[in-house]
Amino acid sequence: EPEVTQTPSHQVTQMGQEVILRCVPISNHLYFYWYRQILGQKVEFLVSFYNNEISEKSEIFDDQFSVERPDGSNFTLKIRSTKLEDSAMYFCASSGASGGETQYFGPGTRLLVL
Amino acid sequence: SQQGEEDPQALSIQEGENATMNCSYKTSINNLQWYRQNSGRGLVHLILIRSNEREKHSGRLRVTLDTSKKSSSLLITASRAADTASYFCATVWFSGGYNKLIFGAGTRLAVHP
Numbered sequence: 001e002p003e004v005t006q007t008p009s010h011q012v013t014q015m016g017q018e019v020i021l022r023c024v025p026i027s028n029h030l031y032f033y034w035y036r037q038i039l040g041q042k043v044e045f046l047v048s049f050y051n052n053e054i055s056e057k058s059e060i061f062d063d064q065f066s067v068e069r070p071d072g073s074n075f076t077l078k079i080r081s082t083k084l085e086d087s088a089m090y091f092c093a094s095s096g097a098s099g100g101e102t103q104y105f106g107p108g109t110r111l112l113v114l
Numbered sequence: 115s116q117q118g119e120e121d122p123q124a125l126s127i128q129e130g131e132n133a134t135m136n137c138s139y140k141t142s143i144n145n146l147q148w149y150r151q152n153s154g155r156g157l158v159h160l161i162l163i164r165s166n167e168r169e170k171h172s173g174r175l176r177v178t179l180d181t182s183k184k185s186s187s188l189l190i191t192a193s194r195a196a197d198t199a200s201y202f203c204a205t206v207w208f209s210g211g212y213n214k215l216i217f218g219a220g221t222r223l224a225v226h227p
Contacts, residue, residue, distance in 0.1 A: 033214065043157065043202065043217040056214060091157060093215075102147065103215060107156035 002026045004106035006092050012112045013082055021077045021109045023092030032075045033093040033103060034067065036060070043091065049075065082113045120203055120218045128226050133190040135221040137203030138183075144206050146179055146186050147215065151200045160188075160201075193225045 005024045013019050025032050034046040047057040049067055057065075066078045075094075079086055089110050093103040120137045127133055137146070148160040163170045163179045163186065170177045176189040190197055200222050204215035 035215070035217075042219050043204075043215075045214040045216065048214055058214075089154075093157075102159050102162055104159060105149075105157040110154075 004092055004094055004104050006090075006106035006109050008109060009107065010110045010112075012114065015084055015113055016081050019079050019082055019111065021079075021090050021092075021111070023075045023077070023106055024073050025075055025092065025094030026096070026104055027073070029094035029096050029104075031055075031095045031103075032067075032069070033095075034077045035091045035093065035105075036088040037091065037108075038085075038088045046077075046090075079111075082111075084113050087111055087113045120201070120221045122221060123219065124222045124224070126224045126226065127193055129193060129195055131193055131225075133193050133197070133223055133225070135188045135201050135223070137186045137188070137218055139186075139203075139205045139216075139218075140184065141205075142207060143181070144213070146177075147204045147206065148175075148177060148186075148188050149202045149204060149217075151202065151220070153199070157202070190223075193223075195225050195227045197223060198225045199223060 007022045032049040035043050036046055037043045045058050047061045047067055048055045064080045068076050089108045091108045092106040095101050095103045143165055145162055145164045147162045149157045150160055151157050161172050161175055161177050163177050165181055174191045179186045200220045202217050202220040204217045206213045
């Protein structure tokens with residue numbers, strides 16, 4: 001069964017460093033998302049992406065964040081200058097259609113900023 | 115905000131018992147989805163119920179939706195130790211061709227053998 005994959009599974013970085021989180025969505029999906037979950041808290045929407053552009057972003061997704069689909073398979077989230085409060089589990093998701101169809105989540109990348 | 119809020123926050127039951135988790139939300143929705151998360155792991159989609167549906171079944175799962183009360187419930191029948199996980203509801207409001215999931219805080223379910 002197709003699944004969303006994410007790399008790395010864990011990443012530790014120093015405050016101020018750039019990180020790139022990578023995702024490979026399900027191959028025939030068209031809509032891509034990033035969410036994050038701070039330890040012990042809710043899963044929060046960050047950004048949705050369709051047709052090579054951001055379709056919606058949350059207040060969390062400020063100028064330090066960017067997303068890219070550099071080729072036909074990868075979907076990346078970049079944090080330019082990490083802060084301590086960026087420490088969280090980051091989930092990538094994809095769906096085959098909009099209109100609220102099922103989003104399939106990857107296993108997540110646990111980011112720790114020191 | 116159209117956040118879903120689950121209750122109870124935590125539920126502890128014995129294997130074989132039924133587990134019921136509730137979710138309330140604030141605004142209009144197109145559908146509501148339930149997800150499961152094992153500790154520190156990814157989110158697994160369980161079931162999607164559309165705003166024009168009242169009940170849906172999938173195996174041992176039964177989901178109801180009451181749009182007049184803006185609430186949903188997830189029932190797991192004949193629970194197993196392997197059902198131990200956190201369960202989240204997430205609402206979707208279809209807007210302009212795109213959608214995002216708004217998650218609740220989740221219910222932590224512990225099923226004891």
